[in-house]
Amino acid sequence: MNPPLTWLIIGIGFCLMEALIPSAFLESALGVSAFGVALLSLFVPGVNYQIVLWMLLSALIFWALKRFVPNRTAPALRRATEARTTTAIQPGKIGRVIYEGNSWQARCEDRQVSIEPDQEVFVLERKGNTLIVMPLSVFQ
Structure with a gap:
């Protein structure tokens, strides 16, 4: 199986997992970065380099999407004291x-x-x- 197709299947898998089991954008970051590596795998020949590129892109995308996730802090006490x-x-x-x-x-x-x-x-x-x-x- 050629690398671009493999990365496309991995990306689709992660995006489907995010749709079925929401994980605060972690799986979608992995999926979107797999799509990016699928495009870049045409220019980056080694699978090891592609995996490193996928991990770096995943971290970068997850960091960028993190601001859309609400903070999970304990709710403050109401006005009743x-x-x-x-x-x-x-x-x-x-x-x-x-x-x-x-x-x-x-x-x-x-x-x-x-x-x-x-x-x-x-x-x-x-x-x-x-x-x-x-x-x-x-x-x-």
């Missing part, structure tokens, strides 16, 4: 709070302070699945 404890939060330990109708793990920002159950707390931030809180009485 108050929650209510359902369990006691001992100093330095994890407890539970009700925040926006859901039960969350929570830890007190001040590791010396304990918070009793059924207390209003202020949500300072979110770290993973744990809310960092302070008793509302501290702010009043």
